[in-house]
Amino acid sequence: MRKMTKAGWATMIGMIALAILPPYFLLTGQAFYVDLATRLVILGIAAVSLNLILGYGGMVSFGHAAFIGLGAYAVGITSYHATWGGFDLIASYNGLLQLILALSISAIYALVTGAISLRTKGVYFLMITMAFGQMAFFLFQSLDVYNGDDGLTIDVRSELPFINLDSPMQLYILSYVSLAVAMLLVKTIVNSRFGMVLQGAKDNNERMVTLGYNTYFYRLAAYVISGVMCGYAGFLLGNFTTFISPDMMHWTRSGELMFMVILGGTSTALGPTLGSSIFILLEEILSSITLYWHLPFGVILIVVVMFVRGGLMGLFKGKGE
Amino acid sequence: MAPLLKVKGLMKSFGGVTATDNVDLDVIKGEIHAIIGPNGAGKTTLISQLSGALKPDAGTVLLNGSDITNKPAYKRAKLGITRSFQITSLVMGMSVLDNVALAVQANDGHSYRFLKPARKIAHIRDKAMENLIKVGLRKRANDATSALSHGEHRQMEIAIALASEAELMLLDEPMAGLGPEESALLVAFLKELKGQRTILLIEHDMDAVFALADRISVLVYGQIIATGLPDEIRSNDAVRHAYLGEE
Ligand SMILES: Nc1ncnc2c1ncn2[C@@H]1O[C@H](COP(=O)(O)OP(=O)(O)OP(=O)(O)O)[C@@H](O)[C@H]1O
Numbered sequence: 001m002r003k004m005t006k007a008g009w010a011t012m013i014g015m016i017a018l019a020i021l022p023p024y025f026l027l028t029g030q031a032f033y034v035d036l037a038t039r040l041v042i043l044g045i046a047a048v049s050l051n052l053i054l055g056y057g058g059m060v061s062f063g064h065a066a067f068i069g070l071g072a073y074a075v076g077i078t079s080y081h082a083t084w085g086g087f088d089l090i091a092s093y094n095g096l097l098q099l100i101l102a103l104s105i106s107a108i109y110a111l112v113t114g115a116i117s118l119r120t121k122g123v124y125f126l127m128i129t130m131a132f133g134q135m136a137f138f139l140f141q142s143l144d145v146y147n148g149d150d151g152l153t154i155d156v157r158s159e160l161p162f163i164n165l166d167s168p169m170q171l172y173i174l175s176y177v178s179l180a181v182a183m184l185l186v187k188t189i190v191n192s193r194f195g196m197v198l199q200g201a202k203d204n205n206e207r208m209v210t211l212g213y214n215t216y217f218y219r220l221a222a223y224v225i226s227g228v229m230c231g232y233a234g235f236l237l238g239n240f241t242t243f244i245s246p247d248m249m250h251w252t253r254s255g256e257l258m259f260m261v262i263l264g265g266t267s268t269a270l271g272p273t274l275g276s277s278i279f280i281l282l283e284e285i286l287s288s289i290t291l292y293w294h295l296p297f298g299v300i301l302i303v304v305v306m307f308v309r310g311g312l313m314g315l316f317k318g319k320g321e
Numbered sequence: 322m323a324p325l326l327k328v329k330g331l332m333k334s335f336g337g338v339t340a341t342d343n344v345d346l347d348v349i350k351g352e353i354h355a356i357i358g359p360n361g362a363g364k365t366t367l368i369s370q371l372s373g374a375l376k377p378d379a380g381t382v383l384l385n386g387s388d389i390t391n392k393p394a395y396k397r398a399k400l401g402i403t404r405s406f407q408i409t410s411l412v413m414g415m416s417v418l419d420n421v422a423l424a425v426q427a428n429d430g431h432s433y434r435f436l437k438p439a440r441k442i443a444h445i446r447d448k449a450m451e452n453l454i455k456v457g458l459r460k461r462a463n464d465a466t467s468a469l470s471h472g473e474h475r476q477m478e479i480a481i482a483l484a485s486e487a488e489l490m491l492l493d494e495p496m497a498g499l500g501p502e503e504s505a506l507l508v509a510f511l512k513e514l515k516g517q518r519t520i521l522l523i524e525h526d527m528d529a530v531f532a533l534a535d536r537i538s539v540l541v542y543g544q545i546i547a548t549g550l551p552d553e554i555r556s557n558d559a560v561r562h563a564y565l566g567e568e
């Protein structure tokens with residue numbers, strides 16, 4: 001076997017910690033920390049998905065939170081109608097059905113918005129993805145059936161075979177396993193032929209086109225994969241919070257996701273997970289100390305981004321890597 | 322014999338500058354056709370229109386008799402046109418071997434393959450390695466591209482053009498910035514390629530041009546003022562006046 005890199009060790013240790021700590025907290029009666037860990041892991045999935053296009057594809061999307069919202073509303077709306085009637089076609093607590101709905105809506109949304117956004121580059125891409133995200137935000141804000149701005153309470157969680165999402169521990173395990181699979185999936189994709197083209201196009205698009213790659217479609221495919229993964233995170237988040245609102249899609253949420261990826265380290269396996277962990281923990285700790293936590297929070301984040309090259313994962317870089 | 326590449330009435334201007342002015346050009350299968358001309362004559366602009374990177378304002382480009390004027394660059398690559406860049410254009414964040422492997426991979430079916438590690442696909446890696454060996458970069462294969470010297474980057478450009486297996490190679494000043502020894506090696510190398518590939522060669526180094534070219538076209542202010550055998554070009558008055566004489 002090849003010798004493991006420092007980053008590889010860090011990834012293994014980080015993932016083992018996430019596997020061991022929450023069950024420990026639960027057994028010792030500190031349920032609050034399980035909640036925290038669940039949120040952190042679910043947002044980790046979203047950050048991992050964003051890293052595929054941002055880190056490896058060079059597509060700085062500022063509207064990724066829309067996918068979280070779509071995934072969550074797929075649970076919320078179907079569950080709402082199953083409880084209160086109407087819209088018989090989709091009214092259901094069936095988790096698999098909700099999941100299929102969440103993923104396919106995310107895929108369609110990604111395909112349409114990606115096809116348009118990817119006609120542009122750089123800062124224009126950033127702006128247009130943000131605009132699409134805000135469109136989704138305003139759309140759900142205007143849907144009075146689902147309480148618009150005030151959001152929707154999910155009375156019944158998704159019903160899945162073998163797994164009971166009402167159990168915090170089971171929900172956590174599902175989220176954790178999903179995160180591990182997502183990380184593995186992105187790693188596999190990145191190292192595949194497709195991944196080589198994606199990374200080549202990020203680095204030197206002209207060269208890749210000259211070689212015969214229609215880079216637009218490769219990017220679009222990556223964008224759709226990423227969107228679907230993020231939609232899945234939304235499906236979990238809806239089940240976790242049991243309360244959903246348009247706020248989940250607000251551009252500041254997309255900004256937070258982006259920040260997690262950059263904080264942890266783009267184009268690394270663990271980076272996004274590490275970023276989401278630090279982000280959520282820091283937010284929690286600082287907000288318990290002071291009401292004015294946003295300021296020190298912002299300062300710490302800026303310092304890390306400015307002084308640690310390549311995000312926190314940059315600290316684990318070996319010589320010559 | 323019908324030419325492999327036929328260019329008719331090609332026009333391209335940038336604002337007030339006419340960079341390509343009614344260019345007609347035939348490139349015959351198997352020949353090394355050199356294009357010479359002073360700085361700013363429009364050589365790179367011409368190549369860019371042939372590779373598909375730039376859209377001409379007017380005119381047609383035929384490859385094997387079929388019109389490719391409106392085909393995008395990636396499609397032309399699939400039809401067998403490759404180019405090297407005057408200003409090195411490589412995937413700097415990847416290894417030397419990865420760069421060449423990407424060229425091989427481009428001809429190995431589509432790349433919507435998500436599972437198998439690309440670096441473990443033997444036939445692609447082997448073919449990439451073969452081409453690196455040809456240009457003398459075997460030892461550098463696993464190094465980061467960004468760590469290589471300018472001369473080595475030029476060699477990589479050639480390895481990539483070779484690996485793409487394109488029938489028509491458009492080489493934009495491959496010797497630019499090379500030392501005399503490196504240049505001589507490259508000339509010898511291109512000589513060996515002669516007949517196997519069709520090459521449109523842009524080059525400032527006149528020794529290289531006269532050593533390699535079967536035919537030469539002279540481009541001045543976007544116009545081709547003469548096309549002919551090397552000896553004809555050497556003795557052409559207009560060419561001497563406009564270009565060679567200036568040296
Ligand atoms: N993208 C562009 N926009 C505006 N003008 C351009 C552009 N590209 C080239 N030109 C102009 O077109 C003319 C031809 O440029 P080109 O690069 O094709 O010349 P060249 O023959 O390759 O020169 P060199 O020997 O220096 O490489 C020049 O006057 C140049 O300034």
Ligand SMILES: [Mg+2]
Pocket residue numbers: 364365366407
């Ligand atoms: Mg030039």
